[in-house]
Amino acid sequence: MDKPSPYFTSLKCRECGRLYPKQAIHVCDFDFGPLEAAYDYDAIKSVLTRKAIESRPQSMWRYRELLPIDGEPTVGQQVGFTPLVKADRLAKALGIRELYVKNDTVNYPTLSFKDRVVSVALSRARELGFKTVACASTGNLANSVAANAASAGLKSYVLIPADLEQGKVLGSLVYGTNVVAIQGAYDQVNRLCSEIAGKYGWGFVNVNLRPYYAEGSKSMGFEIMEQLGWRIPQHTVIPMASGSLLTKIHKAYSEFTKLGLVDAAPFAVYGAQATGCAPIAHAMKRGTDIVKPVSKPDTIVKSLAIGTPADGYYAIHAMKQTGGSAEDVTDDEVVEGIKLLAESEGIFAETAGGVTVACAKKLLASGAIPRDQSAVLCITGHGLKTQEAIIGKCGEPRLIRPSLREFEEQIYDKDAAVA
Amino acid sequence: MPSVRIPTPLRKLTNELEVVDAGGATISEVIASLDAAFPGLKERICDDAGNVRRFVNIFVNDEDIRFLEENATPVKATDEISIVPAIAGG
Numbered sequence: 001m002d003k004p005s006p007y008f009t010s011l012k013c014r015e016c017g018r019l020y021p022k023q024a025i026h027v028c029d030f031d032f033g034p035l036e037a038a039y040d041y042d043a044i045k046s047v048l049t050r051k052a053i054e055s056r057p058q059s060m061w062r063y064r065e066l067l068p069i070d071g072e073p074t075v076g077q078q079v080g081f082t083p084l085v086k087a088d089r090l091a092k093a094l095g096i097r098e099l100y101v102k103n104d105t106v107n108y109p110t111l112s113f114k115d116r117v118v119s120v121a122l123s124r125a126r127e128l129g130f131k132t133v134a135c136a137s138t139g140n141l142a143n144s145v146a147a148n149a150a151s152a153g154l155k156s157y158v159l160i161p162a163d164l165e166q167g168k169v170l171g172s173l174v175y176g177t178n179v180v181a182i183q184g185a186y187d188q189v190n191r192l193c194s195e196i197a198g199k200y201g202w203g204f205v206n207v208n209l210r211p212y213y214a215e216g217s218k219s220m221g222f223e224i225m226e227q228l229g230w231r232i233p234q235h236t237v238i239p240m241a242s243g244s245l246l247t248k249i250h251k252a253y254s255e256f257t258k259l260g261l262v263d264a265a266p267f268a269v270y271g272a273q274a275t276g277c278a279p280i281a282h283a284m285k286r287g288t289d290i291v292k293p294v295s296k297p298d299t300i301v302k303s304l305a306i307g308t309p310a311d312g313y314y315a316i317h318a319m320k321q322t323g324g325s326a327e328d329v330t331d332d333e334v335v336e337g338i339k340l341l342a343e344s345e346g347i348f349a350e351t352a353g354g355v356t357v358a359c360a361k362k363l364l365a366s367g368a369i370p371r372d373q374s375a376v377l378c379i380t381g382h383g384l385k386t387q388e389a390i391i392g393k394c395g396e397p398r399l400i401r402p403s404l405r406e407f408e409e410q411i412y413d414k415d416a417a418v419a
Numbered sequence: 420m421p422s423v424r425i426p427t428p429l430r431k432l433t434n435e436l437e438v439v440d441a442g443g444a445t446i447s448e449v450i451a452s453l454d455a456a457f458p459g460l461k462e463r464i465c466d467d468a469g470n471v472r473r474f475v476n477i478f479v480n481d482e483d484i485r486f487l488e489e490n491a492t493p494v495k496a497t498d499e500i501s502i503v504p505a506i507a508g509g
Contacts, residue, residue: 031472032504034474034505308476308483
């Protein structure tokens, strides 16, 4: 057993503030409020300086005092520190002065931001003595649990809706995990998992390990600030499924401010959803924090298709508090967003990335984000995982025989005529 | 009587029972009956106004009561009710 961290002190109910020991528990016994990691920020402030961070390896663990484990990370030590791309061509296409893409399509090892949360959850799972880990997933989390459990020598079970994209199913099976496909929507997978979590002594990363898991998302926010030259971006557009990532990026910005690692500055966070499953965006637009669940999500954006978003309430408050807002886009707009990001910046994002780009476009068009300011788009997963969404929508290769004449007649001369 | 599946955080109140029987013809009545058998249970899942808390989901068979008639949702003797805490995304 590792010595307890002097920085990560306890779990705390977000609703009533009751404190709990750092065990595999996730809800408050008294009001079912979610438990969240609590820290001793004074202790952290005395050790976590810009200089200390910059001297460490380029991974999410350079911010380790702000992540909820006791000892050294033992799973996913190389995760994170993905590129923050200055996206000038996309900025021009969308009509904004300055734009950055936080590119988690190349996160290690499974090409989505979920490697961040799994790295924390499985490192903590080991500290707590779990031998088997599991998750409910729309795909990316399953891939990451499967891969990271394999490399850590942990047994794993991933539970997914049966209708997921082939790339995401194969991207779990290959690691030798136990893939259980549930005949139902993600929310039904979730419900089953919450009923079996704890029953077999498994560490369910997004159920009984959720307080640890969720904190991993903060590292995306920490990296954005450091990579921008130690400042908070004015506007950040973030895809929402349960709403957790948005609340954790908000928390990351607040923590760095509190620790004096960045200057206090106004910032706004914006949530992006697909219209076919947009319970948080719709509540935000109605001006309420009561999130009406969506019983039957209907969108190509399966990774965001959570009808009962657990962190929707907090996501709405984070957006409201910072002066941000929410948007949602149709499946056609999602495909256009994927293509625009690929054609302007050479980044191939999954459907959730299309949602983020397309929502940013709408937020700029409506004036919610002023065109003369600066924004960051959080692109959270790789497009090779959701190929079904765009097959047949990006054209077809032009087929010729291996002949110079055919190349000239059918390709070069034709293109020259168009140009 | 309808059966109610109790989530881990509430089992301290139900002597660690995972499934209990409860009387009542609606969700409100079921909750009242549970509270009579296991005092303190209602205040865990309902706020002061008697509404089901934000982070609690209640299902009758496979349907979330938010898609039915909320607290007034009728229940039959053969129904299975589940109390499920909200969980994070994936």
